[in-house]
Amino acid sequence: MGNSTIRDGQISSALDERSREVFRRIVETYLDSGEPLGSRNLSRILPMTLSPASVRNVMSDLEELGLIYAPHISAGRLPTQMGLRFFVDAFMQVGNLSEEERGSIERQIRPSEDDQSMEGVFNEASRMLSGLSRGAGLVIAAKSDPVLKHVEFIRLEPTKALAVLVGEHNQVENRIIDLPAGVTASQLTEAANFLNAHLAGQTLHEVRSQLEKLKGQVESELDELSRDLVERGLAVWSGGEGEKPTRLIVRGRANLLEGLAGLEDIDRLRLLFDDLERKESLIEILNLAETGPGVRIFIGSENKLFSLSGSSLIVAPYRDGDDRIVGAVGVIGPTRLNYSRIVPMVDYTAQLMARLSRKGS
Template sequence: MRERLSALDERSGEIFRRIVESYLESGEPLGSRSLSRLLPMSLSPASVRNVMSDLEDLGLIYSPHISAGRLPTQVGLRFFVDAFMQVGDLSAEDRASIDRHVRRNDRDQSVETLLTEASQMLSGMSRGAGLVITAKSDPVLKHVEFMRLAPTKALAVLVGDHDQVENRIIELPAGVTSSQLTEAANFLNAHLAGQTLPEVRGQLEKVKETVRRELDTLSQDLVERGLAIWSGSETEGNPTKLIVRGRANLLEGLAGAEDIDRLRMLFDDLEKKDSLIEILNLAESGPGVRIFIGSENKLFSLSGSSLIVAPYRDGDDKIVGAVGVIGPTRLNYSRIVPMVDYTAQLMSRLSR
């Protein structure tokens, strides 16, 4: 980076900046003749071409085909973002729009509804795909019920706050009766409601004597089986939740079948559990907003997409998720970076 920066004088730096800004605005190559008319200094097209040749040697720009103008390489885009891009403050209009969408309208509004609003908002404002990832949270226990399905099977139903429902089939102890199913559920509802599952398991250790006093052996077994099956569900499947809105935005400007295939790869990547963990790791790997361009991260290297992402935290300053924008490499980085940053700050406040 420093070597490339030291190799640029005022003239070559201005030409490079114009090429990148033109690409970010239109996606089209910028030729020497057009460039010579845009520059604040007087340079002939031939002189501009000489500077372009030097910039190509530095790996910052390239020609998509003979006699074309120049486009920035991925290395050039990274160099521009790090050395040239000025990230301004969020505009009053953008701030008001984010505030309007990312807020809790009432205490009963689910976290998922809030996250969906945030993802939709980022998509609409960026013209990319808005992305929100949240770690799977432990619901607060509201109600428990055991429903017999067969002589040796029952459905264990856990209802959490905001009416999330977890259903799991459990094996019944031999000889358990319907009244014992009800007794076990009543015990959990009376002693353990209003707590998360980890809290319930900890509390159960403390009330073992009460369990033995109030429940018979089969009912005790039912309580432990129910908690065990719910505990196991926390590690099964995907420990994170992904919400992506605005995927159709990524279809705009695609040139042909090759671009469509690359976009399909991106969507496939987003559905993988490892990909979600990778995005969270990317967000956690540095403070504030992170920018990943094209092949800079292995997750989107095949699709050639860019990712702008920032983590958000809970009241204990623990990272519990990430918000971001996925799009083509010609995203409006200077506008989207403060947008993602402010959204992450709002999500952090709402997560406390």
């Protein structure tokens, strides 16, 4: 962002009051309607008196700076991607949400009485962001770390078993694990009984720490094969250390179809959806969110992930009680998103998600 700041400073010093006002009106018209603004209409709405010819001269200067361009043969002008970035950095004022808006967001993503898990919250947050932004709302969620209620190992074949984990809200996770050579049915039962007796009521993260403390007890109560089985079961459930979040919830994709002009636009949107389906994209979005504090705005090709579709991404990470980034919330949409309205919305949603994550952890 350092180079961007230097560039913005250079551009700012090159703009006088008239240029700034003309540029601001062109961008605001584009964000509001998507339409180019011509010199005649511009001269009517400017707070200072400028003839259409004078406005055209100012527009020519703004074009030379790379801030605006003329689409096709239109007499009007639209902001370039660089112009939009400059506007967001130098002109945009982000207000605070009203109490009413905050209350509305809180009501929409509160866990229901009968479902205390975060799954419903993720879906509602994504749906709410989509509805308020008219773009696609996205939530990247960390793998849940459920509190263990019951564990069971079921043999499927001599070298494989199904490890079944039941969480406190009765969510069930199944994983197929490789069995240590020579493990017996009684050892499967013994390993499950040990986990249920000593580790129920704790999260997988806590179980790992607890096993270290119980090392002596594990060795005295379980034989080598049963100990191996316990370790394998825990490893396959919890994944590798530092594993990135793996779930992406997107709502409102249909919103992105509105206003598309032709087959080329639809192809670009298809590319965007293909990008979203790839697991690497989740890691990429999260990496983008992690690169700075608070809400991050990526316009068009600034975000290599969505550069082909020309979409903008507004994203903010959220953290758990240990201050680890465990997910992100955001909005994807066309470059003419209402940035000043969406930024505080994404920011507040990320704060709420962090609060709920801490409560649920």
